[in-house]
Amino acid sequence: MSTDMNILIVDDFSTMRRIIKNLLHDLGYQNVSEADDGNTALPLLRSGKFDFLITDWNMPGMHGLELLRQVRSDPNLAKLPVLMLTAEAKREQIIEAVQAGVDGYVIKPFTAVTLKEKIDKILAARAGG
Amino acid sequence: MDALAHQSRSIEPALARLAHAYGARDDAAFDAALAELLSRRVEPGTSVPAATLERLRRITLDLQGALERFSVDSRWADHARQEIPDARARLEEVLRLTEAAAHRTLDLIERSGPLLARAAASAGAVRARLRADDCPPAAELDALLEHSVRDMDDVRGNLAEALLAQEYQDLTGQIIRRVIDLVREWEQGLGALWRLGGGTPDRLRPNAGEDPRGSGPTVPGVNDAGRLHAQRDVDDLLSDLGV
Numbered sequence: 001m002s003t004d005m006n007i008l009i010v011d012d013f014s015t016m017r018r019i020i021k022n023l024l025h026d027l028g029y030q031n032v033s034e035a036d037d038g039n040t041a042l043p044l045l046r047s048g049k050f051d052f053l054i055t056d057w058n059m060p061g062m063h064g065l066e067l068l069r070q071v072r073s074d075p076n077l078a079k080l081p082v083l084m085l086t087a088e089a090k091r092e093q094i095i096e097a098v099q100a101g102v103d104g105y106v107i108k109p110f111t112a113v114t115l116k117e118k119i120d121k122i123l124a125a126r127a128g129g
Numbered sequence: 130m131d132a133l134a135h136q137s138r139s140i141e142p143a144l145a146r147l148a149h150a151y152g153a154r155d156d157a158a159f160d161a162a163l164a165e166l167l168s169r170r171v172e173p174g175t176s177v178p179a180a181t182l183e184r185l186r187r188i189t190l191d192l193q194g195a196l197e198r199f200s201v202d203s204r205w206a207d208h209a210r211q212e213i214p215d216a217r218a219r220l221e222e223v224l225r226l227t228e229a230a231a232h233r234t235l236d237l238i239e240r241s242g243p244l245l246a247r248a249a250a251s252a253g254a255v256r257a258r259l260r261a262d263d264c265p266p267a268a269e270l271d272a273l274l275e276h277s278v279r280d281m282d283d284v285r286g287n288l289a290e291a292l293l294a295q296e297y298q299d300l301t302g303q304i305i306r307r308v309i310d311l312v313r314e315w316e317q318g319l320g321a322l323w324r325l326g327g328g329t330p331d332r333l334r335p336n337a338g339e340d341p342r343g344s345g346p347t348v349p350g351v352n353d354a355g356r357l358h359a360q361r362d363v364d365d366l367l368s369d370l371g372v
Contacts, residue, residue: 013228014228014232015228015231015232015235018232018235019235022235022238022239057342057343058342058343058344058345059342060342063341063342063343065341066341086343087343087345087346087347088343088344088345089347089356089357089358089363090344090355090356090357091355091356091357091366092355093343094357094363094366094367095366095370098367098370098372102372103372104367104372105363105367105372106360106363107357107360107363108346110360114360
C-alpha cells in the first residue's frame with residue numbers, strides 16, 4: 001500500500017489528532033481523516049473508505065479496545081490494519097490488545113521515528129502475508 | 130433483701146480474689162478481680178451491668194459531640210456549595226488553556242513549515258543554476274534573497290510566539306496547586322469522618338478495580354505498577370506474542 005492510502009485517526013484530543021496528522025503528512029500520507037471516539041469512527045470505517053486505522057485507547061464513548069473488537073468482528077473490516085497509539089502501558093492491556101487483534105502498539109509519548117517504523121512494519125507484514 | 134443476699138454471695142469469690150491479690154501485692158490479679166466486680170455491678174432498677182451502660186453513655190456523648198462539630202463546621206458547607214464547583218471550573222479552565230496553547234503552537238509550526246520549504250527550494254534552485262554556470266541576473270537574485278529574508282523573519286516571529294504560547298504553564302500550574310490544596314483538605318476531612326465511623330487507614334485504600342477505558346498516562350507512585358515505560362519494552366512483549 002502506498003502513501004495515498006486513506007488513514008483514520010481516532011483520538012478524543014483534537015491536539016493529538018493534529019500532531020499525528022502533521023507527522024503523517026511529513027511521512028507523505030496526505031489522505032488523513034479524524035474521529036473523536038469509537039462511536040464516530042465506526043460509521044466512517046463502515047463506509048469502506050479507509051485502509052488504515054490509528055486509534056487511542058482511553059476515550060469517552062466507545063474506547064479504543066472496543067473499537068478494535070468491533071472492527072475485527074465486522075467481516076468487511078476484519079482485515080483492516082490497526083495501530084494502537086495510547087498512554088495505556090500495562091502489560092495486561094497490551095496482551096489484551098494483541099488478543100483482540102491489534103497489528104501494532106505505540107505508547108505515548110512517542111516519536112515520529114517510532115510512528116513511521118510501526119506503520120512501515122505493519123504494511124510490510126500485510127504485503128508479505 | 131433476698132436479691133441483695135444473692136448478689137453478695139455471687140461476688141464473694143471475686144472479693145476473696147481481690148483481698149488475696151491485695152495482700153500478695155499482685156497488681157495484675159488485683160486489677161482483674163476489681164474489673165470482674167465492677168462488671169457485676171448492676172444499674173439500680175435494671176438488669177443491665179453498670180459498666181455497659183457507662184460505655185454506652187460515653188459512645189453516645191462522643192458521637193453527639195462529633196456530629197455537632199461536623200454540622201457546625203461551615204467549611205463542609207462551603208466545600209459543597211462553593212469550592213467543589215470552583216475546583217471543577219478551575220480544572221476545566223486548565224483543560225481550555227492547555228488546549229488553546231497547544232493549538233496556537235501547532236498553528237505557528239504549520240505556518241512556518243511552508244515558509245522554510247519555500248526558502249529552501251529557492252536557495253536550492255539558485256545553487257543548481259550556479260553549478261550549471263547559469264548565474265541568475267542580479268535583479269532576480271535580489272528579489273529571491275528579499276523573499277527569503279522575509280520568510281526567515283516570519284519564521285523567527287513564529288518561533289518567538291510559540292515560545293510565548295508556553296506561558297500557559299505558569300497559569301495552569303497555579304490553578305492546579307489550588308485544587309491540590311483543596312483535595313488535601315477534603316482528604317483530611319473525609320479521613321476524620323471515616324475514622325469516626327470506625328474505619329481504619331487500611332480500609333481507606335481505594336478499590337483498584339480495572340476500568341476497561343484504561344487508567345490514563347503513567348503517574349509515578351500512583352499507577353506505575355506493572356506498566357512498561359519504554360517503547361522498546363512494548364516491542365519486546367509484542368515480539369514474544371508474535372506481533
